[in-house]
Amino acid sequence: MSQALIEIDGLKKYFPITGGILQRTVGNVRAVDGVSFTINKGESFGLVGESGCGKSTIGRTILRLLEKTEGKVIFNGQDIHTLSKEKMRALRPKMQIVFQDPFSSLNPRIKVGEAIGEALIDHGLVNRRELKDRVIETLEICGLAAYHYDRYPHEFSGG
Ligand SMILES: Nc1ncnc2c1ncn2[C@@H]1O[C@H](COP(=O)(O)OP(=O)(O)O)[C@@H](O)[C@H]1O
Numbered sequence: 001m002s003q004a005l006i007e008i009d010g011l012k013k014y015f016p017i018t019g020g021i022l023q024r025t026v027g028n029v030r031a032v033d034g035v036s037f038t039i040n041k042g043e044s045f046g047l048v049g050e051s052g053c054g055k056s057t058i059g060r061t062i063l064r065l066l067e068k069t070e071g072k073v074i075f076n077g078q079d080i081h082t083l084s085k086e087k088m089r090a091l092r093p094k095m096q097i098v099f100q101d102p103f104s105s106l107n108p109r110i111k112v113g114e115a116i117g118e119a120l121i122d123h124g125l126v127n128r129r130e131l132k133d134r135v136i137e138t139l140e141i142c143g144l145a146a147y148h149y150d151r152y153p154h155e156f157s158g159g
């Protein structure tokens, strides 16, 4: 039997529009306005629509990179928008967006090895002594090599 991994129920995300010298809220961009769907474990799910229809906003709100306006996001049976900061942090390594454009998702001034290492340290997945070996192992799993550790994002070819 299939099991739900992500259940979205009536999800809404509005962005306020401010105006006037007091920058008061004068309206809302209703980027996501009542979306519901379920993704089962092991399933791939495609969300298609014209540019600006709210796909990225749905993704960001599911991961709680944005706070929702209304609705529910259930991940593995938990309503993630009700979790504490600590519980949310513990869940972070289990959910991830892979952004399309590497130049807006990677810090141009941080070497690739350091960027990978920062995430491992931040989530307590490795100690400092093992760090470099783990980063190199990760690079190799992704088809890169140890010498890529010291490269900056712009020093990679697009291929
Ligand atoms: N941070 C934001 N502040 C205000 N409006 C936003 C913000 N992010 C997205 N929007 C608006 O929400 C709508 C949906 O955008 P988006 O989710 O990026 O669409 P898609 O990914 O489908 O192209 C667009 O009208 C966009 O301008």
Ligand SMILES: [Mg+2]
Residues within 6 Å of the ligand: 055, 056, 057
């Ligand atoms: Mg988008």
